[in-house]
Amino acid sequence: MAEPATTSNTTEDRLAAMTLPTGGWSDPARKAALTRVRDMGLPGRRDEYWKYTRPETLVQPDAPRAAVFANDEERLFANRDVLEIVFVDGVFDAAASGDLQMSGLQIDRLANAQDIHWASDLYGKLEGEGHYVPRPLAALNTAYATDGVLIHVTGKAEKPISIIYRHTKEDSDAVLHHVIKLDAGAELTLLENGPGAARFNQCMEVDVADTARFNHVRAQGRDHERRDATHIFARLGTQSAFKSFTLTVNGRLTRNECVIDLTGDDAIAHVAGACVGDGDFHHDDTVFVTHDALNCESRQVFKKVLRNGAVGVFQGKILVKEGAQKTDGYQISQSLLLDEDSQFLAKPELEIYADDVACSHGSTSGAIDETGLFYLRSRGVPMAEATDLMTLAFLAEALEEIEDADIAEELTERLSGWLRRRRG
Amino acid sequence: MLEIKDLKVELEEEGKAILKGVNLSVEDGKVHAIMGPNGSGKSTLSYVLSGKDGYEVTGGSASLDGEDILEMEPEERAAAGLFLAFQYPVEIPGVGNMTFLRTAVNAQRKARGEEELSAADFLKEVRAKAKDLKIDAEMLKRPVNVGFSGGEKKRNEILQMAMLEPKMCILDETDSGLDVDAMKLVAEGVNALRSEGRSFLVITHYQRLLDHIKPDVVHIMADGRIVKTGGPELALEVENNGYADILAEVA
Numbered sequence: 001m002a003e004p005a006t007t008s009n010t011t012e013d014r015l016a017a018m019t020l021p022t023g024g025w026s027d028p029a030r031k032a033a034l035t036r037v038r039d040m041g042l043p044g045r046r047d048e049y050w051k052y053t054r055p056e057t058l059v060q061p062d063a064p065r066a067a068v069f070a071n072d073e074e075r076l077f078a079n080r081d082v083l084e085i086v087f088v089d090g091v092f093d094a095a096a097s098g099d100l101q102m103s104g105l106q107i108d109r110l111a112n113a114q115d116i117h118w119a120s121d122l123y124g125k126l127e128g129e130g131h132y133v134p135r136p137l138a139a140l141n142t143a144y145a146t147d148g149v150l151i152h153v154t155g156k157a158e159k160p161i162s163i164i165y166r167h168t169k170e171d172s173d174a175v176l177h178h179v180i181k182l183d184a185g186a187e188l189t190l191l192e193n194g195p196g197a198a199r200f201n202q203c204m205e206v207d208v209a210d211t212a213r214f215n216h217v218r219a220q221g222r223d224h225e226r227r228d229a230t231h232i233f234a235r236l237g238t239q240s241a242f243k244s245f246t247l248t249v250n251g252r253l254t255r256n257e258c259v260i261d262l263t264g265d266d267a268i269a270h271v272a273g274a275c276v277g278d279g280d281f282h283h284d285d286t287v288f289v290t291h292d293a294l295n296c297e298s299r300q301v302f303k304k305v306l307r308n309g310a311v312g313v314f315q316g317k318i319l320v321k322e323g324a325q326k327t328d329g330y331q332i333s334q335s336l337l338l339d340e341d342s343q344f345l346a347k348p349e350l351e352i353y354a355d356d357v358a359c360s361h362g363s364t365s366g367a368i369d370e371t372g373l374f375y376l377r378s379r380g381v382p383m384a385e386a387t388d389l390m391t392l393a394f395l396a397e398a399l400e401e402i403e404d405a406d407i408a409e410e411l412t413e414r415l416s417g418w419l420r421r422r423r424g
Numbered sequence: 425m426l427e428i429k430d431l432k433v434e435l436e437e438e439g440k441a442i443l444k445g446v447n448l449s450v451e452d453g454k455v456h457a458i459m460g461p462n463g464s465g466k467s468t469l470s471y472v473l474s475g476k477d478g479y480e481v482t483g484g485s486a487s488l489d490g491e492d493i494l495e496m497e498p499e500e501r502a503a504a505g506l507f508l509a510f511q512y513p514v515e516i517p518g519v520g521n522m523t524f525l526r527t528a529v530n531a532q533r534k535a536r537g538e539e540e541l542s543a544a545d546f547l548k549e550v551r552a553k554a555k556d557l558k559i560d561a562e563m564l565k566r567p568v569n570v571g572f573s574g575g576e577k578k579r580n581e582i583l584q585m586a587m588l589e590p591k592m593c594i595l596d597e598t599d600s601g602l603d604v605d606a607m608k609l610v611a612e613g614v615n616a617l618r619s620e621g622r623s624f625l626v627i628t629h630y631q632r633l634l635d636h637i638k639p640d641v642v643h644i645m646a647d648g649r650i651v652k653t654g655g656p657e658l659a660l661e662v663e664n665n666g667y668a669d670i671l672a673e674v675a
Contacts, residue, residue: 370477372516374476374477374498374514375514376516376527377475377497377498377499377502379502379528379532379588380502380531380535380588381499381527381531382535383497386499389516389524389527390516392518393516393517393518395518396518
């Protein structure tokens with residue numbers, strides 16, 4: 001029997017199950033995105049870009065059910081001076097959210113933004129341009145997103161924005177789209193935390209103007225059965241900086257795509273991720289960084305710890321366009337396989353059209369370092385605890401990519417606690 | 425007391441015999457030295473005693489205070505009071521030296537049914553002991569042994585020893601890679617830990633370390649056996665005449 005391929009039926013079945021929001025400034029962008037979805041078709045098993053990750057459950061009309069993870073621990077980033085914005089199963093929760101007024105920026109909700117909005121020039125723009133490789137789930141998002149935040153950062157934001165996602169319904173199917181525009185010289189730290197829904201399609205477009213700085217730290221929530229397809233599209237101006245880190249623990253299926261265009265000279269883009277998967281866990285980081293300016297730096301640092309048959313995927317590309325001289329591109333993806341059942345699939349790619357660049361990439365898979373393990377045990381640290389320490393040590397290089405050392409420490413502590421708890 | 429009887433060990437993969445019947449008793453509070461040429465089995469003895477993988481015990485026994493240690497996991501041996509100062513201390517990027525020390529100290533206390541040290545007490549103790557070994561706060565903060573010089577790594581081993589307070593310390597070529605000043609500092613650290621209840625097994629190629637850590641008994645090891653045992657003067661004999669004479673004499 002032939003493998004099922006994506007057909008126009010698959011795409012149309014999915015579209016038929018959704019309602020296209022209409023009646024506002026985003027209409028033209030949504031319609032254009034819908035055309036893109038139909039032209040590309042939703043991803044299927046035969047798509048080269050989905051070779052290592054099966055897209056069916058992300059594409060089928062109804063979200064597969066996902067049990068809500070009972071969780072009594074304090075949520076991440078709780079004890080910080082931040083502006084909290086809460087979405088419950090993809091629906092904005094005004095009562096739980098803070099006052100959306102803050103000096104240095106303007107925040108609106110996609111769902112009720114006024115008719116003429118600054119975001120109308122941006123909504124769907126970076127997504128629409130980010131299809132060197134088809135990303136139909138992102139176009140689907142632009143067309144159908146029911147809500148999201150539109151953040152215009154005009155100066156230095158007085159505190160970070162923390163978006164909190166809660167998953168309360170077993171069949172929730174959320175589509176959220178955020179747009180963040182940083183003016184020249186502006187600065188923002190954006191935190192995201194929690195499972196968005198049983199199935200969560202999220203898209204974030206970030207326009208970073210000259211000399212602006214954007215820091216992003218995300219923790220995707222511990223629900224075991226959730227499915228996520230996320231996209232970040234970023235454009236960087238001259239001397240700007242973009243840093244994004246994602247921590248993923250648990251989740252049945254996660255596909256995180258990050259598409260970065262370095263369009264101004266001397267810009268810096270760092271994208272990193274740490275993931276820990278146990279059992280029925282599939283995690284895919286797909287990154288595409290384009291250097292289209294002079295003297296820019298990009299780093300991709302991804303670490304995955306996998307056990308009991310968990311699967312990790314990394315597809316990372318650095319494209320250096322003609323004329324993007326003095327590019328400094330770095331990419332590393334590594335997995336720690338804690339048993340023989342787990343799998344890491346990596347596809348690192350470099351495509352370079354300039355002759356004066358320094359690009360390197362590496363990918364490794366391995367078991368835990370026996371020498372280090374013995375050293376710890378010889379000092380009296382029991383096997384399980386020593387394994388956890390070595391696991392944290394393995395992930396440290398990715399966590400060190402986080403700009404704010406305090407936040408990095410909070411995530412490390414939390415990870416350490418999760419590992420300890422599993423040990424019992 | 426460490427008691428090794430007719431210990432025979434092979435390399436697991438190659439089936440090659442390394443230790444061919446080692447007999448050795450280290451009494452409480454004593455310092456024994458083992459000297460011997462390269463390949464005589466000195467380091468293997470230290471690894472087998474501390475429980476490293478890759479060796480197969482084919483005969484004999486080793487016990488610490490009457491307890492068979494060869495059946496124990498490495499961490500159980502540590503909790504029982506055994507400590508190996510590594511010839512090549514291992515670098516562990518990503519694990520802070522302090523975290524490592526505190527985890528080790530508390531794991532051993534827990535294994536012995538003692539209460540864990542509070543963060544404040546631990547900090548106080550580690551700072552005082554680090555100071556004696558000229559280990560600064562920066563070194564304590566860094567990942568375990570990462571970016572440490574040879575001397576710093578060996579001092580860090582002694583700091584671990586000081587914090588863990590073992591009954592039986594094995595020093596595997598602790599002098600290798602050290603200049604005279606660094607060696608003195610390490611030796612002072614070791615001497616400060618000498619006490620009635622604590623024994624040492626000092627493995628070394630050279631007599632010079634034994635100028636600083638004065639042994640009660642010196643053993644010469646060759647081809648997987650202890651071939652000669654004597655007092656400190658035996659080390660001087662090696663220093664002056666090399667191993668050849670002694671080996672010829674016992675052959």
